[in-house]
Amino acid sequence: MITTSDLRYSYSNATEFEFPDISLKLGEHLLILGPSGIGKTTLLHLLSGLLPTTHGSISIAGTELNGLGRKALDRFRGASMGLIFQRYHFITSLTVMENLKLRLGFTKKNIGSTRIQELANRLGLAEYLNKKVTQLSQGQQQRLSIALGLIHKPDVIFADEPTSNLDDENCDKVIQLLKDEADLSGSSLIIITHDHRVKSHFQNQLSL
Numbered sequence: 001m002i003t004t005s006d007l008r009y010s011y012s013n014a015t016e017f018e019f020p021d022i023s024l025k026l027g028e029h030l031l032i033l034g035p036s037g038i039g040k041t042t043l044l045h046l047l048s049g050l051l052p053t054t055h056g057s058i059s060i061a062g063t064e065l066n067g068l069g070r071k072a073l074d075r076f077r078g079a080s081m082g083l084i085f086q087r088y089h090f091i092t093s094l095t096v097m098e099n100l101k102l103r104l105g106f107t108k109k110n111i112g113s114t115r116i117q118e119l120a121n122r123l124g125l126a127e128y129l130n131k132k133v134t135q136l137s138q139g140q141q142q143r144l145s146i147a148l149g150l151i152h153k154p155d156v157i158f159a160d161e162p163t164s165n166l167d168d169e170n171c172d173k174v175i176q177l178l179k180d181e182a183d184l185s186g187s188s189l190i191i192i193t194h195d196h197r198v199k200s201h202f203q204n205q206l207s208l
């Protein structure tokens with residue numbers, strides 16, 4: 001479902017990162033651990049096609065990322081990937097519901113109209129659906145960020161440092177939430193982090 005081979009990347013004139021090969025089946029979870037500056041976010045940006053594959057190959061759900069033009073890559077990412085970043089990417093002039101509807105619009109999958117309400121219920125966002133995202137607390141914004149990554153039932157969910165800035169209790173809750181939601185959608189899950197508290201939650205781990 002996700003396979004990478006001989007992936008390398010270097011920012012201009014900088015040291016080249018070499019990444020271990022990844023092989024993950026649909027529905028499997030993988031934790032990628034590594035210290036700050038080792039290239040975790042770079043790897044995630046390569047896997048999601050936000051950075052071009054300049055060396056090696058990435059295949060997701062049978063599609064070779066290198067073979068896609070920019071527009072096709074954007075469409076593929078919109079339909080097949082769920083991205084949960086360290087920084088939130090919301091449209092602040094819109095409500096929670098409008099942000100989620102907009103995100104659903106990027107996929108051609110036939111996802112029922114009850115999906116938003118169901119997911120909002122599970123993530124504790126139901127009563128905030130008609131609020132502007134700027135009116136949400138940090139924790140609620142984080143859960144919305146997770147909801148935006150999951151709403152379209154992507155083949156693969158990529159989460160970059162989803163537990164940074166969280167206390168132990170919320171760290172456990174967020175990881176469990178991501179795993180449960182990935183399982184419910186049948187999605188593969190890749191979490192990238194330097195947070196060793198997350199280790200005990202995953203059997204399948206890769207160190208950078």
Ligand SMILES: Nc1ncnc2c1ncn2[C@@H]1O[C@H](COP(=O)(O)OP(=O)(O)OP(=O)(O)O)[C@@H](O)[C@H]1O
Pocket residue numbers: 011012014034035036037038039040041042043194
């Ligand atoms: N756009 C860029 N241009 C040049 N160098 C970059 C760029 N983005 C990242 N780097 C450098 O590449 C290295 C790896 O960055 P990256 O963000 O992938 O690491 P990381 O392991 O995710 O770190 P952290 O855990 O601190 O987020 C760093 O030294 C960083 O300064």
